[in-house]
Amino acid sequence: MKIEMKGINKSFGSNQVLKDAGFVLENGEVHALMGENGAGKSTLMKILTGVYTRDAGTVTVDGRDVVYKSPQEAEKAGIVFIYQELNVLFDLTVEENLFMGKEITKKFGICDKKAMRKKAQEAMDKMGVKIPINAVMSELSVGQQQMVEICKAIMVDAKVLIMDEPTAALTQSETEGLFKLIKSLRKKGVSIVYISHRMEEIFELCDRITILRDGTYVGTEKIKDVNMDDIVRMMIGREIGERFPARDVKIGKEMLRVEGLTKGKTFKDVNFSVNSGEVLGVSGLMGAGRTEIMHAIFGNLPFESGKIFIEGKEVRIKNAREAISAGIGFITEDRKTEGLLLEKSIAENIELANLGKVSSKSVLSKKKGSELVKKGIEEFHIKCFGPDHECNNLSGGNQQKVVFAKWVYTDPKVLIMDEPTRGVDIGAKKEIYSVINDLAAKGVAIILVSSELPEVLGMSDRIMVVHEGKVTGIIDAAEADQEKVMTLATGGTL
Amino acid sequence: MGNTSSATLNNKKSWISYIGEYGAFIALLFLVVVISVISPEFRTSGNLLNVLRQATFNGLIAFGMTCVILSDGIDLSVGSTLALSAVICAKLLLEGVPPVLAMLIALVTGTVLGAVSGLLVTKGRLQPFIATLITMTAYRGFAFILTDGKPISNLARTIETEGSDSFPFKLIGKGNFCKVPIPAILLIFALVVFFFVLNKTTFGRKVYATGSNAKCAKLAGVNITATKVIVYAISGFMSALTGLILISRLDSAQPTLGDGYELDAIAAVALGGTSMSGGRGRITGTFAGVLIIAVLNNGMNLLEVSTYYQDVIKAAVILVAVLSDRKR
Numbered sequence: 032m033k034i035e036m037k038g039i040n041k042s043f044g045s046n047q048v049l050k051d052a053g054f055v056l057e058n059g060e061v062h063a064l065m066g067e068n069g070a071g072k073s074t075l076m077k078i079l080t081g082v083y084t085r086d087a088g089t090v091t092v093d094g095r096d097v098v099y100k101s102p103q104e105a106e107k108a109g110i111v112f113i114y115q116e117l118n119v120l121f122d123l124t125v126e127e128n129l130f131m132g133k134e135i136t137k138k139f140g141i142c143d144k145k146a147m148r149k150k151a152q153e154a155m156d157k158m159g160v161k162i163p164i165n166a167v168m169s170e171l172s173v174g175q176q177q178m179v180e181i182c183k184a185i186m187v188d189a190k191v192l193i194m195d196e197p198t199a200a201l202t203q204s205e206t207e208g209l210f211k212l213i214k215s216l217r218k219k220g221v222s223i224v225y226i227s228h229r230m231e232e233i234f235e236l237c238d239r240i241t242i243l244r245d246g247t248y249v250g251t252e253k254i255k256d257v258n259m260d261d262i263v264r265m266m267i268g269r270e271i272g273e274r275f276p277a278r279d280v281k282i283g284k285e286m287l288r289v290e291g292l293t294k295g296k297t298f299k300d301v302n303f304s305v306n307s308g309e310v311l312g313v314s315g316l317m318g319a320g321r322t323e324i325m326h327a328i329f330g331n332l333p334f335e336s337g338k339i340f341i342e343g344k345e346v347r348i349k350n351a352r353e354a355i356s357a358g359i360g361f362i363t364e365d366r367k368t369e370g371l372l373l374e375k376s377i378a379e380n381i382e383l384a385n386l387g388k389v390s391s392k393s394v395l396s397k398k399k400g401s402e403l404v405k406k407g408i409e410e411f412h413i414k415c416f417g418p419d420h421e422c423n424n425l426s427g428g429n430q431q432k433v434v435f436a437k438w439v440y441t442d443p444k445v446l447i448m449d450e451p452t453r454g455v456d457i458g459a460k461k462e463i464y465s466v467i468n469d470l471a472a473k474g475v476a477i478i479l480v481s482s483e484l485p486e487v488l489g490m491s492d493r494i495m496v497v498h499e500g501k502v503t504g505i506i507d508a509a510e511a512d513q514e515k516v517m518t519l520a521t522g523g524t525l
Numbered sequence: 526m527g528n529t530s531s532a533t534l535n536n537k538k539s540w541i542s543y544i545g546e547y548g549a550f551i552a553l554l555f556l557v558v559v560i561s562v563i564s565p566e567f568r569t570s571g572n573l574l575n576v577l578r579q580a581t582f583n584g585l586i587a588f589g590m591t592c593v594i595l596s597d598g599i600d601l602s603v604g605s606t607l608a609l610s611a612v613i614c615a616k617l618l619l620e621g622v623p624p625v626l627a628m629l630i631a632l633v634t635g636t637v638l639g640a641v642s643g644l645l646v647t648k649g650r651l652q653p654f655i656a657t658l659i660t661m662t663a664y665r666g667f668a669f670i671l672t673d674g675k676p677i678s679n680l681a682r683t684i685e686t687e688g689s690d691s692f693p694f695k696l697i698g699k700g701n702f703c704k705v706p707i708p709a710i711l712l713i714f715a716l717v718v719f720f721f722v723l724n725k726t727t728f729g730r731k732v733y734a735t736g737s738n739a740k741c742a743k744l745a746g747v748n749i750t751a752t753k754v755i756v757y758a759i760s761g762f763m764s765a766l767t768g769l770i771l772i773s774r775l776d777s778a779q780p781t782l783g784d785g786y787e788l789d790a791i792a793a794v795a796l797g798g799t800s801m802s803g804g805r806g807r808i809t810g811t812f813a814g815v816l817i818i819a820v821l822n823n824g825m826n827l828l829e830v831s832t833y834y835q836d837v838i839k840a841a842v843i844l845v846a847v848l849s850d851r852k853r
């Protein structure tokens with residue numbers, strides 16, 4: 032199926048999101064769609080699949096003009112959009128999800144379970160994945176849930192599959208499985224639109240790449256004709272310079288030490304320390320227990336044994352409140368469910384962890400509050416209409432900056448960051464790296480948990496690698512490389 | 526980097542959203558105008574004060590309910606809490622306890638009863654609906670047990686025969702200050718206090734944050750358990766206060782008091798535009814919702830609408846108000 036989108040315009044109210052956007056998708060290719068957050072990738076795809084209507088422009092499928100009025104219509108034509116937030120019913124089984132709304136029925140609308148099971152099993156076999164079709168969705172891993180979504184698309188005989196950040200929540204091996212599947216689909220002539228911020232994936236997987244900037248088509252290239260710098264330049268319209276800004280900080284005394292931290296099988300005998308001005312990278316496969324260790328240190332996850340020291344003194348932290356007053360800050364993995372009150376303003380979010388600072392005797396001080404928030408918006412370059420801007424309407428990068436502001440103003444001695452740049456575009460990423468450097472310069476000890484190896488390698492002073500709940504090694508960044516970290520992360524020894 | 530033209534930054538409020546925010550007040554104004562035109566009697570200051578006094582019972586409870594709902598909870602036990610604290614107060618009066626002390630004990634009782642609901646929700650990990658369904662049933666039962674199912678009447682005279690001054694007891698329900706009924710004054714006073722607490726204190730922020738995203742609030746150092754327990758305790762206190770006003774006016778207490786009050790309170794909160802899933806809403810909206818229900822009840826009585834039709838009309842008004850208030 033060949034799709035051509037040309038001169039697409041789209042406005043929401045007075046806000047023009049797309050102007051003269053478009054791209055051409057050939058039969059049987061994996062086509063990367065890239066651009067910063069807010070560049071219009073998702074909007075363009077939603078116009079293609081009938082979620083939004085276009086204001087101007089043409090869409091042709093195999094040379095014929097088309098307008099899909101709904102995602103269902105697009106699906107019938109063979110175009111399926113798999114959203115980043117998966118569209119699954121968690122309490123139902125795999126088979127029930129696969130046939131939702133298109134159940135096979137006998138007389139009187141009674142479901143033909145047998146036929147559906149058979150067809151579901153066939154589809155799974157065709158994909159070469161082993162997921163029990165009678166399993167309840169919520170028991171599956173995110174990767175498996177995604178496979179079910181893809182299976183759903185295959186069952187309707189999709190010719191075009193659009194995937195929005197499909198690997199964001201996948202483990203390494205799940206990602207590999209997904210890539211294998213995508214490649215086999217390509218062989219069968221299915222075209223795939225692949226939206227991702229991860230450069231490494233784009234180069235591994237895609238045939239061509241189209242770049243959007245500020246809602247406008249910038250260009251399309253064969254992936255083998257471009258390198259990372261070319262893509263970044265096209266995305267942001269200028270040179271970004273060094274990907275990881277240099278840091279010149281003298282590392283000081285020990286701020287946090289963890290001894291023998293243990294919780295059943297989740298993590299075992301974890302020992303490490305972080306010093307003032309130091310960035311300790313934490314690497315490991317998804318599910319290795321990195322996040323859990325951090326929650327334990329922050330008092331949000333009870334552990335069985337182990338000791339935690341702040342500036343050499345042992346602390347017993349039972350909850351987040353005590354962690355904050357002990358001088359620990361925690362930028363959590365998922366900013367939408369844990370990091371932000373999405374429906375609340377920037378001001379309320381920044382103030383939330385700093386209520387003591389913006390009040391006297393429990394009564395809020397308007398002056399103190401607006402000073403703090405104004406400072407945050409300026410210092411962290413948060414693009415917004417003002418302190419009352421609702422966080423829902425901010426781009427991913429700006430949302431993350433709000434979370435940073437919230438935590439930085441608690442004046443932490445130790446700041447834990449779990450995947451701080453996930454789903455953040457390259458411009459904002461660099462700003463976040465600069466913030467990390469500034470914090471280190473101020474003497475904050477930083478723990479940087481990240482699944483992006485280049486980030487860990489580029490930003491850390493030392494790297495701690497976790498495998499199945501155990502620390503398999505702590506290496507100096509100067510001596511570390513991708514290979515060494517991966518060896519440790521998969522349980523090997525150096 | 527002064528670039529604010531990025532795609533999703535449309536946060537300017539349209540006039541429609543303003544209607545959404547003040548929808549309850551517009552509806553109230555509309556109702557008042559319509560009823561005033563049809564029924565001149567409605568307009569008299571005597572009747573308007575009457576409306577305010579009638580609004581008190583639902584209003585005080587609805588303010589507490591607003592806090593609970595803002596924190597992503599619900600309190601079905603308000604009516605039963607009202608009855609149990611009122612009955613306890615009456616019992617104490619029979620025993621010759623001085624009225625002021627008896628009333629204070631009733632208020633403390635209500636607060637504790639509310640806190641129990643809060644503990645069931647937090648420490649017991651029960652869903653608010655179930656937790657307060659349990660306390661609602663239990664408290665009502667206790668009220669029946671204490672009174673043996675019979676009303677306790679002639680409270681003022683009882684106080685006097687026991688040798689105490691019945692003035693404070695009569696004052697709370699029947700008293701006037703500059704011709705304004707004391708209950709109405711209490712209602713306005715409560716409105717100011719709730720407005721202040723919800724909008725100007727750190728506790729208010731914690732209530733909103735808890736209802737908006739408890740996980741995030743907890744990680745930001747908010748004590749979710751304490752916040753929720755306090756919120757239910759406030760609701761219990763307000764129910765007990767309403768109970769005292771009620772028995773003062775009726776001069777008697779019975780275990781069936783406050784039956785069904787939770788529904789009127791929830792209706793007022795919903796009318797006021799507060800989100801049932803917490804985090805969003807205003808106490809002023811609830812106040813408007815309370816007045817809408819009071820004006821409607823009063824107006825329909827003046828217009829001699831049959832009671833059978835009254836409930837249907839009330840339901841229709843709530844439906845229209847809530848629909849028009851749905852997320853713009």
